[in-house]
Amino acid sequence: MRVITFNTLSSTNDYLKEHISAFDEAICIHALHQTNGRGRRGRTWKAKNGENLLVSIYHPSISTNARALWISILSVIKTLSDYDVSADIKLPNDILVDNRKIAGILIEHLRGKQKIIAGVGFNVNEVFEDVFLNASSLKFLTGENHDINDIRDELLGHFETLIQYSDAELLEIFKTQLFKKKIRAFLGDKGVVVRDIDENFNCKINEEWMSCDNLEFVPPLSEE
Numbered sequence: 001m002r003v004i005t006f007n008t009l010s011s012t013n014d015y016l017k018e019h020i021s022a023f024d025e026a027i028c029i030h031a032l033h034q035t036n037g038r039g040r041r042g043r044t045w046k047a048k049n050g051e052n053l054l055v056s057i058y059h060p061s062i063s064t065n066a067r068a069l070w071i072s073i074l075s076v077i078k079t080l081s082d083y084d085v086s087a088d089i090k091l092p093n094d095i096l097v098d099n100r101k102i103a104g105i106l107i108e109h110l111r112g113k114q115k116i117i118a119g120v121g122f123n124v125n126e127v128f129e130d131v132f133l134n135a136s137s138l139k140f141l142t143g144e145n146h147d148i149n150d151i152r153d154e155l156l157g158h159f160e161t162l163i164q165y166s167d168a169e170l171l172e173i174f175k176t177q178l179f180k181k182k183i184r185a186f187l188g189d190k191g192v193v194v195r196d197i198d199e200n201f202n203c204k205i206n207e208e209w210m211s212c213d214n215l216e217f218v219p220p221l222s223e224e
């Protein structure tokens with residue numbers, strides 16, 4: 001996949017959205033630093049200059065949000081597993097290690113253009129002093145600094161492999177990874193267990209299916 005690297009962008013997702021018409025083929029926009037990194041639900045995504053992986057990927061063969069999310073999450077998890085780090089999925093978009101967030105995914109859909117952008121923020125070399133942030137990084141876990149470009153290329157390698165799978169195959173791989181642990185959530189103030197998930201990110205609670213947007217997910221417990 002072609003990669004364009006910038007020292008500083010406001011947000012790699014914003015850059016790719018603004019310039020999407022310039023790219024017919026798969027492209028990865030990589031920034032060493034973002035001045036307006038964005039997370040889900042209007043949150044900001046902070047990363048120390050040059051320390052973490054900040055990329056946005058457009059691939060013409062990704063035509064649904066679910067597919068973008070499955071491939072992005074699994075690519076991060078496979079990259080971590082290359083470093084013997086075992087990660088969990090916290091629905092819908094987070095990757096956790098030992099209940100601390102190590103990566104987040106921001107999928108954006110360009111209306112009218114049928115194009116989907118997957119933004120990946122992956123903590124590599126930043127070690128977070130603020131314990132209340134509950135954030136992790138590859139350095140925090142391995143005790144070593146890592147070359148951001150190597151991590152990026154490993155992630156993109158997994159991305160290119162996963163993209164060859166059908167939706168049904170990806171959903172199965174995603175579910176196998178997800179249900180390694182019990183998935184709990186709050187439905188209002190009631191604690192529930194997620195029994196299944198479908199290709200639209202609907203979750204099965206008891207015998208009822210509902211959008212995962214109605215649930216507040218709890219980090220998976222390590223002993224389960």
Ligand code: BTN
Binds near residue numbers: 037038039055094
């Ligand atoms: C989240 O956990 O809320 C999603 C975070 C996504 C952050 C990445 S960093 C690269 C890309 N550019 C952005 O502005 N956001 C995504």
